[in-house]
Amino acid sequence: MLIKKILSFSLLTLLALGCKTTSPEEKVIPPQKEIPQEFKSRYKDYKQTIEKLKEEAQVWEANLFYPELYQEALAREKDMDQAFEDMQEESLTRNAQKAIEILVDIIKTTKDNKDRIAFLKEVIEKELANKEANPQNYQDNASTYECIHTQYFKGSEHYRNKNMEGALEAFSAAYYACHKLLSSAQVKDEQEAIRLAAEKQLKELERVSALKVADNQGKIVKPKSWSGYDYLNDKNKQVELLTKVKREESASLNTAIQTVEDLLNQARQSWELAVAYNEDGQTQLAKEELFLSRQYSNTYAEYAILDVYLVKAHQRPIDTLWKIAKIYYKDPYSWPMIWIRNRALIKDPDLILPGWKIMQDPKDIVGLYTARYEIGYLRYKNGQYEEAQKTLLPLLEVPSSVPNWIPILSQEVLDKVNSKLKPKKPKKQKNLKA
Structure with a gap:
């Protein structure tokens, strides 16, 4: 009897020990894979970039103006976090880059549209303020001003409700109505x-x-x-x-x-x-x-004339440009004007022939000085240096109404004339030895 009890106890002990060794709590867990440091760093960089962009998006209210896109970016961020836990490098990179792309895009779009709306509002408000200063223009364009008012308040309402596209459409309509008014005023x-x-x-x-x-x-x-x-x-x-x-x-x-x-x-x-x-x-x-x-x-x-003078034959004193200028201009020194006007006929101002019809222009001081310069230059080219000198010297001092190029060019020609008139030094003769 005692032996049976001992054997039963031993069997129960062995069963108890067997159960203890096979319990789930005592199972050996295999060691987890260690996450590479480079993978951790890349995830950390992506995470910091996304967090900064989310903050900027909230500052510009991009998350309110474009909520669907913003939520898509958040979903991509969540997928990125899951890919990190699963150590799926390709999925992590793809979702991180897509989240960043969406956030950058909605921030830029929000900034650009806000700047455009600010510009449109400035133009519209300026035009609405100007209507008070010009009531006549308002009366002539009452329907256009009514359109501007309606679209302006419509755009403001859309903007308050964070409807960027609706705000842009309404403000743009008001702006183009203003532009029409401004263009009309400019044309007038x-x-x-x-x-x-x-x-x-x-x-x-x-x-x-x-x-x-x-x-x-x-x-x-x-x-x-x-x-x-x-x-x-x-x-x-x-x-x-x-x-x-x-x-x-x-x-x-x-x-x-x-x-x-x-x-x-x-x-x-x-x-x-x-x-x-x-x-x-x-x-x-x-x-x-x-x-x-x-x-x-x-x-x-430029073809205007005072009169036409017919050169006569056998007249004393004989007809000259000097004489004709004295008759019409009361100034014989104005004869170059007559020569310039009739240059197609008069090739040499010192020679006019009987039967010629000489036309006189209305006296023009600029034309007179210009004509004198042309005659002086012509005489220089023809080798008449002394005559050229006499013609050009008075042109060095001219009235203020005469262009300054006349005295400048006259001086240049005079310098050339003077060099031609400069007497040559006689050559020294050699002493001949006896």
Whole structure:
């Protein structure tokens, strides 16, 4: 009996020991893999970069203006954390870079859009403030101002609700309405400036129309009175002219200039076109035609003359440019002006022949001094050094209204003349020995 009890106890002890050695608590856990240091460093760098970008996004409210993209970046960050725990290097890099890309993009977009909205608001608010100073402009453009008001408040509401796209659309609509007003005002200002310039050119055309002119062949164009005020106030004629231009399929009606009279006719026609284009709002074409009108009228005025003098034969004293200048200009020293005007006919200012028709320009002090310089230079080139010296010396001191190039060039030519007139030193003779 005792032996049975001992055997039973021994068996129970062995069973107990066997159970103890195989319990789950006593199982040996295999050692975990150690995370490489380089992998840890890369994860840490990604994490710090993302945290900084998240802070910047919150400062600029990018997380509020673009919440869906911001949440996507956070999800990518979470996937990156999981990849680190699972030691999946490729997944960690991919998710980290995508999170950074999204955050950088929404921050930049938010900054750019906020700057654009600030610019748009500044322009709009300035225009709304200006309407109080110019009530007439407000009355003329009431519907446009109403549109600006509506879109401005609509944009402000969208911005408060963090709807960036809606805010941009509304503020842009208000801005373009302002731009339309500003452009309209600028065009009106430009039209007014052109109108004043056209009136000034009208007076100039009336002046040159009253001039007596002659071409280089001596053909005289007698003055004819002309006024453009009727055309200036006749809108129907202006429309007819523009219709004619459109029919000709050309921006202008310029024709070939064959005579002096053509210059004046073209000056008038360009002026009429300038007025018509300006009334039609085509300010650039108006300015171009007005410029052409000035060019043509200025060229026409260069052919103006006082009178024509017929050189007579067998007259005492004989006719000279000196004598003609004394008759018309009361100053014989103004004869170079006559020579310059008639240079196609008079090759030598010291020789004029009977039967010649000599034209005289209106006296112009600048033209006079220019002509004297040209004569002095011509005499220097022809070897008439003493005559050139006498002609050029008075040009060293000229009135302030005369360009300074005349005395400068005159001095240069005089230096050359003086070098030619400088007497040569006689050669020393050698002593001959007896």
